[in-house]
Amino acid sequence: MTILHDLNNSRSQRVAWLLKELGLEFETKDYKRDPKTMRAPDSLKSVHPLGLAPILEDGQVKLAETGAIFQYLLDKYDVEGKLHPLPGTEKYYDYIYWLHFSEGTLMPPLLIRLLLSKVVEKVPVFIKPFAIAISKGIEAAYVGDQIKRLFTFMNERLGENPYFLGSELSAVDIMMSFPLEASQERVNLELYPNIKSFLKAIEKVSS
């Protein structure tokens, strides 16, 4: 039995998509975020101590961390390499790189930008000017430049081929879907037309 512990509006959607692409039957257990704090319910901590989604159970295996879940599912169920380059092939480490890039390099500055906007939105009005000044300082010192650098890099990559690893959809594209879809609200994608085309392409293939 394969079970996906799924939190609403979360990274779990990528695992559900991958499981479907692999043609695996699975059961979903739904958890709801607290509407005020947006945190996961404590019941998710009884599945894994960190209580963060996604969590996958597959027979005796229980795994958290999207990249690890991807690697596990692809190693075990994509033995013909339909959705990822197999070990020993030229593109294998390129696949490993992008698989980890999504959570390891791309998510942190996007998350910082999101948190900064929430802080500015939520602080009492009399300290708002300070919150705005701090937010602008962090944007200028790190986030703005880092986001520009990462998006230019991805845009160039997607100028070579429509998908990250070539002309066909791979597991890397599914892994990249979450940060890139989330970025639409906080990054001006008009500057990155190849990323916009990629988002259109994955919207088509995932629906």
Ligand SMILES: N[C@@H](CCC(=O)N[C@@H](CS)C(=O)NCC(=O)O)C(=O)O
């Ligand atoms: N890098 C981890 C991040 C896990 C994570 O932060 N998940 C979020 C959902 S997108 C979560 O469970 N948040 C609930 C909370 O923080 O309480 C992964 O890719 O699995």
